[in-house]
Ligand SMILES: Nc1ncnc2c1ncn2[C@@H]1O[C@H](COP(=O)(O)OP(=O)(O)OP(=O)(O)O)[C@@H](O)[C@H]1O
């Protein structure tokens with residue numbers, strides 16, 4: 012090590028760029044040319060890499076145009092829905108101009124390109140003393156390396172801070188309390204610290220641009236290929252759905268061997284309205300975390316201008332598929348199944364709503380089904396939902412497609428599918444958006460119950476919103492029908508909340524019975540096990556106290572092999588040898 016350092020100190024000669032160096036001799040290139048092993052201490056090692064702003068820059072949405080959406084139901088619409096206003100912000104420049112960082116050929120007379128020169132310079136590393144930097148940034152001789160003014164390369168700490176801010180997406184769904192704590196941290200860090208600007212400069216210029224300057228074109232192609240995370244991490248098995256946003260593929264992750272649903276945008280997204288929808292979906296998933304009745308999110312990234320979202324794969328497809336299948340088979344969901352569906356989706360909605368969000372696109376094609384292999388209890392559930400899940404009939408419904416999710420308090424609503432749209436949303440009354448989800452859920456249940464396809468507009472559309480239920484192939488029980496009626500009540504204050512639905516007696520009665528039956532069964536098993544253990548414990552205690560304990564060894568052996576009369580055998584002789592009497596586990 013010391014040999015290496017000695018060798019290095021021989022190779023590095025800072026005499027002309029050090030603090031004591033003369034002003035005429037401290038030009039940067041002098042330092043450079045004496046530096047014989049530039050790669051060893053390239054500033055790139057010290058500078059953090061930063062993701063391209065293009066990928067992470069938040070853009071403001073513009074209205075989504077969706078095929079079945081209506082803007083103006085023809086009859087009796089009190090107010091025609093107007094397209095939500097589109098706000099635009101200046102977009103982040105995708106590529107920084109090279110001219111900002113590298114001298115133009117006419118300016119540069121040095122045989123070494125500026126990019127290489129930067130690589131060779133050691134004194135501009137983040138840990139370089141400021142005095143060194145000041146000297147090295149002084150105007151240089153025209154015969155040597157010409158360096159553009161520092162202001163051009165990296166304007167100021169404020170600009171650095173601005174760019175840094177742009178590199179971090181603001182998740183609009185982050186709860187206020189969390190945001191209050193964390194956002195100032197990343198917004199302010201580096202504000203007063205010029206060091207951040209320097210590091211930033213290195214990241215953007217030394218690393219990326221120098222790479223581009225140095226690497227032969229061949230390398231870039233190889234890099235691009237190798238950087239396809241989708242291809243390198245996943246094996247595509249089949250396309251399982253095509254939607255407005257893009258296509259969804261069933262994939263197996265090469266590393267863990269598990270199945271995932273990978274949602275991939277169909278068209279390039281950058282700058283398009285779909286980009287914002289995709290980001291919204293990611294934001295919502297990230298904030299929501301994990302819930303048994305919300306499709307689980309694993310990861311998201313941008314690739315070739317497409318957004319890719321890795322979600323839990325639901326092996327039962329969508330509820331829409333299930334309804335079609337039932338129709339084809341001439342079957343109907345039973346009332347119990349419908350109640351089960353309503354309860355499970357309500358649990359998912361309760362979770363979403365309690366996070367301050369609304370889904371705004373509840374419909375059968377956005378509810379996914381996971382078929383559970385068995386209904387046997389898989390341990391105690393941590394929550395009411397998990398308890399229920401353990402007892403449910405092997406089908407778990409999960410809310411997915413969070414592309415329309417909005418925050419309850421400051422919504423920027425883009426209506427979802429017009430067939431499921433509550434009239435108050437059309438009238439731009441956003442005061443109780445969770446109730447719009449409840450309305451859409453009511454229609455979803457009606458479809459599952461065999462209602463004819465929903466109208467997109469017109470008389471029927473309005474009839475449904477006036478509380479007229481469609482004719483169903485099998486009339487539901489009065490309490491259930493009453494509940495469905497409530498879900499679609501034109502007066503949104505009368506519609507139950509998701510929380511109320513989760514506790515609703517009509518939905519709970521059968522389910523409570525199921526949970527009770529499971530618990531009774533588990534209790535019986537436990538009782539039996541406890542009784543067995545108690546008996547064995549008693550026998551063991553008696554054996555310990557019994558004078559027969561002191562039998563001669565020969566007698567003990569005889570007792571074990573059964574040559575003694577039954578009454579003389581050792582008590583507890585049949586107790587399992589591995590039993591621990593000190594165990595408090597039961
Ligand atoms: N996690 C998943 N597991 C299984 N299938 C899925 C999953 N996600 C999506 N799909 C399938 O892909 C289809 C489209 O998915 P998704 O609804 O997320 O996309 P979309 O573009 O928003 O569609 P749409 O505009 O019709 O709502 C679904 O209807 C379903 O068939």
Ligand SMILES: [Mg+2]
Nearest residue numbers: 254376377412
């Ligand atoms: Mg969808």
